[in-house]
Amino acid sequence: MQFLGSHLLSTEQLTLGDIDTVFQTARLLEPVARGEKVTRLLEGAVLANLFFEPSTRTRISFGSAFSRLGGRVLDTTGFEFSSFAKGESIYDTSRVISGYVDVMVVRHPRLGAVKEFAEASGVPVINGGDGPGEHPTQALLDLYTLHKELGRELHQFDGIRIALVGDLKYGRAVKSLARLLSLFKGITFHLVAPDELQMPSALVQHLQACGHQVLQTSDLATGLHGVQAVYSTRIQEERFPSPEDADRFRGSYSINRAVFEQHCQPGTVLMHPLPRDNRSEHCELNNDLNSHPQLAIFRQTDNGIPVRMALFALVMGVQDQITASLQDPRWALRRR
Structure with a gap:
């Protein structure tokens, strides 16, 4: 895609080349994301962070x-x-606010609402979560996390095995990640969910049409077998008809240390888009994993900063100024 001045609404806009551009830019910005360096690339620019x-x-x-x-x-x-x-x-909201700012991030509970913002906006709109639809920046930071945790460059992603676990029907992050992974070759997807919460059939058919292997199962042990990464999701109770409907599935796919040691390979990466349900009987990735080296969820959230910085730099057209800005003596190395 042409990043400069563009909206980012869906993972379907992205090619492998686009993802590589985002990742290269994010790597340049990691010292800034960690607070080790300062840049003023967007000094004077204004973001509207619209979360409904x-x-x-x-x-x-x-x-x-x-x-x-x-x-x-x-x-x-x-x-x-x-x-x-x-x-x-x-x-009206979008037309007015786009006259005040340089870029907008929009989250909205209704599918399609973010697209409506973009159609009326005079500035770039980034999708921060579109009801049960998509969450493209989460998918990018998730893929960036896999790249770092597995130690693989993008051209080495072909053939990985990943388990997507939990609420695959309503979880927008997991669907966006699946769409990004579909750009590679020979991925094996283990879709672990009760029948009522399985991945939408259209997306499953898309993965298969792209040449990927798809195993759908309601059995956690089967789904965890032989994978290199597990992407666990919470029950999206806010999208169920009632809390009682959501309660039927809570805790069904909880992974704790015992489950990990019994069913996962030692190097399996554990991920989650967060928030996780921390109640012990419900927690998707149990609190007894908090100190486990394979639990990547907090490194995952940290990765969101350089990835989103990269997207802002690209849509605002300042990516070519990053290296020079980091060498500017006015912005010395920071102490934390």
Whole structure:
């Protein structure tokens, strides 16, 4: 895709070349993401962080990424504090706010709403979560995490085996990751979920049409066998008809140390888009794994900063200035 001035709404926009561009840019920005260096690449630029669905980690991650590039962040959270509460349309909201800022990140509970923002906007819109649809930046940071944890460059991803576990019907992050992985060759997907929460059939057919192996099972032990990475997801209770419907599936696919040691290879990477349900009887990746070296979930969230910084740099067209900005003597090495 042409990043400069463009919206990022779906993983379907991305090629392997685009992903490589994002990763190369993210690697350059990692010292800034860690607070070791300072850059003012986006000084004077303003981000509208528009989150109309609950979020802590993703909203702050986007805000931190933009701030570390030297820009300013304006936040809106929830419907009750927005003009939607007065009956304003997405079209009007987007047209107005895009006149105030240089880029928008939008999260919305309704599928298709982020696309409506983009269609009305005069500035780039990045999808921060589109109902049960997509979460493209999460998929990029997840793939970046796999690249680092498995020690593989993108051209070495062909043939990996990965288990996608839990709520595969409503979980947007896991669907976006599956679409990104479909760009490679010979991936083996273990889709581990109850029948009611399995991956949508259209996406399964897409994976198969791309030449990948797909094993669908409701048995956790079968699904964990022989994989190099496990991507666990929580039950997306907010998308179920009622809490009682969600309760039927809680804790069904909890992985703890005993399960890991019995069914996973020693080097298997454990991932989760978070938040996980930390109640002991429900927790997808049990708290007894918190100190386990293969639990990558916190390294995964850390990776969101350089990846989102890279996307901002690319859509704002300043990626070619990164190296020079990091060598600018005005921005000396920081001490943490």
